Amino acid sequence: DVSMEEYFRTTFEDKLLVKMPEREDDHLTSATRLLEKKREMMEVETALSAQKEEFQMKMESLQQRREELEKKEHQLKESLLKFDRFLKETDAKRVRAVKKAGDERAYRRQKEQEIVEIQGEMRVYSQLRERLKALSDRYERYQKFLEKVIEESNEFTEVREVMDRYETLSSTKKDLKRREDRNQETVEGHKxxxxxxxxxxxNEVLSQNNVLSGLRExxxxxxxxxxQCEAEWTQVKNSVADRTLQLGMIRVATHNLCQLVSRYRDQGDDIDLDDEVLQVTSEQLARVQQFVLDLTAITDRVARGAIEVDEESDY
Structure with a gap:
């Protein structure tokens, strides 16, 4: 839609372009041109008024059409809302129907399962009834036997007394069996x-034998x-004896040499055995050594003197 301002502006420009005077009228007077302008302005205003009325009529028509369209749009929205509610209600009904059908199917399956279980229980009870009937038929002769025992016995007067006596004996037997089992377990434990x-x-004897074997080893x-130590000690004693013998022989030889030296130096006098200094072997050897040194020195001097005498005799 074109706004009223734009419409007026466009119309006014068209009028001005159409009615614009040409340059060839420049020779007209100012009053004439003013009148011409006023006339043109009046024509423009007349045209504008006509255009305004036409535009107003168009705007009213457009407004009426817009109202009709809005009314139709409102009606269409209401129809859409009603249709949407209808769809939602239909979907909810469908969901409820599906859920109800599912619940009914589950309920039917549950009941069918219960029927199967009840039928199974009925078969079990029927079999149990048959077994009980068979037991009753089989135990009936025992009942008759117990009644006959009561008739012929002076100890019992009722079947219940016989059953109590049997239960007592059975309980006593079980107690004895438990005691025997406990005693057997005790014996097994002791074993x-x-x-x-x-x-x-x-194991302890084996360990002690191992220890004894180790101690024996x-x-x-x-x-x-x-x-081995005794042999080594004997060898040491023998070695010490040999060395002692050798030492004794050395000491005797040293003593004899010392006596000879003493006799030679002291003109045949024996060595004084009471002299403690001369009883030491080292001192005796020192004395012999000194004698040998002195004798060597004397021999050397004698030899040198003989050589000098020979030399003098030669001269």
Whole structure:
């Protein structure tokens, strides 16, 4: 839609373009041109008024048409809302119908399962009834037997007393059996304990035998080492005896040499054995050494003197 302002502006420009005077009228007077302008303005205003009326009529027509369109749009929206509500209600009904059908199917399956279970229980009860009937038929002769026992016995007067006596004897038998089992378990426990004790003692004896064997080995090793040490000690004693003998011989020889030296130096006098200094072998050897040194020196001097005498005799 074109706004009123744009419409007036366009119409006014068209009028001005159509009625614009040409340059060839420049020779007209100012009053004439003013009148011409006024006339043109009046024509423009007349045209504008006509255009306004026409535009107003068009606007009223457009407004009426718009109202009709809005009314139709409102009616269409209401129709759409009604149709949407109808669809929602239909869908809800469909969901409820589907749910109801599912619930009915589940309920039917449940009832069918219950029927199957009840039929199974009926078969079980029927079989149980048949077994009980068979037991009743089989135990009927025992009932007759017990009644006959009561008739011929002076101890019992009712079948219940016989059953009580039987239950008492049965309970006593079970107690005795439990005691026997406990005693047997106790005996087995003692046997197991005895076996473990024997095994423990056997292991202990084996361990002690191993220890004894180790001690015997150590004793044999100690005896062997003792024999070896004794042999070494004998060898040491023999070596010491030999060295003692050699030392004695050396001391005797040293003593004899010392006596010879003393006799030679002291003109045949024996060495004084009471002299503690001369009793030491080292001192005796020192004395012999000193004698040998002195004798060597004397021999050297004598030899040099003989050489000098020979030289003098030669001269």
């Amino acid at each position: 197991s304990e005895q076996s473990r004790y024997k095994e423990s003692k056997a 150590r004793l044999d090793e100690s005896a062997s080492r003792a024999l």
